[in-house]
Amino acid sequence: MEFFYQIDETNLFSPQVWFILSIFLFLVQHVHSFQFEELKKYIDSHQEEYVETLREWVAVESVSTDVQRRPDLERMMDMTAEKLRDMQGTVELLPDGTTIPLPKVVTAQFGSDPSKHTVCIYGHVDVQPASKEDGWATEPYNLTDINGNLYGRGASDNKAPVLAWIHTVEVYQKLNMELPVNVKFIIEGMEETGSNGLEAMVSAHKDSFFSDVDWIVISDCGWLSRRPALTYGTRGNCYFYAEVRRTRVQVEGPKEDLHSGVHGGTVVEPMTDLIGILGKYYTLISPSGEILIPGIEAAVAPMTDTERETYQSIEFNTEDYRRKIGVDRLMYSSKVDLLAHRWRQPTVSIHGIEGAFSDPGSKTVIPARVVAKFSIRQVPNMDPKEVEKQVKEHLEAAFAKRGTPNKLKVTMVIGAKPWLADPQQPLYEAGKAAVQRVFNVEPNLIREGGTIPIARTFQDVTGKPIIMLPIGGFDDGLHSQNEKMSRYNYIEGTKLFAAFLHEASQIKN
Ligand SMILES: *[C@@H]1O[C@H](CO)[C@@H](O)[C@H](O)[C@H]1NC(C)=O
Numbered sequence: 001m002e003f004f005y006q007i008d009e010t011n012l013f014s015p016q017v018w019f020i021l022s023i024f025l026f027l028v029q030h031v032h033s034f035q036f037e038e039l040k041k042y043i044d045s046h047q048e049e050y051v052e053t054l055r056e057w058v059a060v061e062s063v064s065t066d067v068q069r070r071p072d073l074e075r076m077m078d079m080t081a082e083k084l085r086d087m088q089g090t091v092e093l094l095p096d097g098t099t100i101p102l103p104k105v106v107t108a109q110f111g112s113d114p115s116k117h118t119v120c121i122y123g124h125v126d127v128q129p130a131s132k133e134d135g136w137a138t139e140p141y142n143l144t145d146i147n148g149n150l151y152g153r154g155a156s157d158n159k160a161p162v163l164a165w166i167h168t169v170e171v172y173q174k175l176n177m178e179l180p181v182n183v184k185f186i187i188e189g190m191e192e193t194g195s196n197g198l199e200a201m202v203s204a205h206k207d208s209f210f211s212d213v214d215w216i217v218i219s220d221c222g223w224l225s226r227r228p229a230l231t232y233g234t235r236g237n238c239y240f241y242a243e244v245r246r247t248r249v250q251v252e253g254p255k256e257d258l259h260s261g262v263h264g265g266t267v268v269e270p271m272t273d274l275i276g277i278l279g280k281y282y283t284l285i286s287p288s289g290e291i292l293i294p295g296i297e298a299a300v301a302p303m304t305d306t307e308r309e310t311y312q313s314i315e316f317n318t319e320d321y322r323r324k325i326g327v328d329r330l331m332y333s334s335k336v337d338l339l340a341h342r343w344r345q346p347t348v349s350i351h352g353i354e355g356a357f358s359d360p361g362s363k364t365v366i367p368a369r370v371v372a373k374f375s376i377r378q379v380p381n382m383d384p385k386e387v388e389k390q391v392k393e394h395l396e397a398a399f400a401k402r403g404t405p406n407k408l409k410v411t412m413v414i415g416a417k418p419w420l421a422d423p424q425q426p427l428y429e430a431g432k433a434a435v436q437r438v439f440n441v442e443p444n445l446i447r448e449g450g451t452i453p454i455a456r457t458f459q460d461v462t463g464k465p466i467i468m469l470p471i472g473g474f475d476d477g478l479h480s481q482n483e484k485m486s487r488y489n490y491i492e493g494t495k496l497f498a499a500f501l502h503e504a505s506q507i508k509n
């Protein structure tokens, strides 16, 4: 400073100029917060319009798991593209890089100012199937407002969050405010079937569409409690089939089922073998939750003190959780242990047995072929390839001990890796600031027990930092009956996104 004072009075950095400059900066600051008030006001006053658009979107039965519904899904993708085009976005439908005819991925770009950061928003507009007969209280494709909750399939997963992002851009446009960052969208229609073809598409456009992207934002999950949250990790999943079948002497493959009265007692039954290796003596998981497949627990990253502290500070009531899922006792009573086992410890779930007699009534049958379906949630530093080997060896050794003439075949059909980000990085600071601005609280820093493979794919293929910025409630019932999105989360969530774009623009390179 001394240096400046020695220069003559016309110099730009005289105390007077500094004074005027600080007033100017104060005004800029002031004008900015004023602008956020404008954004909030606009969003509040257009609430009904936003709910109406959500109603139109929910009305489209864009189920991706059912090929019969492909025309509806295509219509949903077209509606999405049209909406973005109406807003003067540069819209491109990108083929997925596979040869299978899948719905094209909708991409759009708003702004291409090289002096600004670029945020890429990922979302999906396909949904899980739903019908009134499944036990819905309302028509699943007729958005119904009950006490401020908007019930409808896909409302929370993921149509309202996608619309909230689109409306965010629209609000800036309508108020003639410059977007603080360039915004790109990548919206797919195959998420609920495992994002078929998306990885190939991302790889193919890594050096074009993704080249100028600074960060990727995913809003395809929910809060943990009533407190807004930022999500920095998801578990992966390895899904297995364990097939036991009766062998035939000359021809490979199972013969027909047998009458248990006529033949019972003369053959080793495949079902007994299967239960035998999954059950009592060679369990995959102990009643206290310990995974008994050698090597798995050893691969799990140890919990750090910082992590423990983070878990401690999370707003989450174990008793509410217990009541909500309806069990007498949870496996862990402390909040930290419970959250750790939801987010950062692996677990085994046995989902069902194909070929088993499961109808009501009693049928005396010896199934010729049974297939157990089970999965193991993946966490750092487990490696799906290793897990596949460990599971196969464990079950094959157990099977060999039975000395049965039947055949066992273990196959891993899905091997999705976990995703984990550093919540201390600037991107998460921007998320925290946005939550603070809209909700006036510190967000819960959470992980997701479920698997959102796309996060890991984005990370591996593009190398860009990723943040999950959820706006769904903790009780939205994704994939379940009576899925909903509350008006509060939808509208305040739109404000959160608007604030996030500003906070992201403030990140220093
Ligand atoms: C949706 O539900 C409302 C009542 O909640 C009803 O008036 C309307 O006719 C329904 N629409 C369709 C398309 O079923």
Ligand SMILES: [Zn+2]
Pocket (backbone or CB within 6 Å): 124, 157, 158, 191, 220
């Ligand atoms: Zn989803």
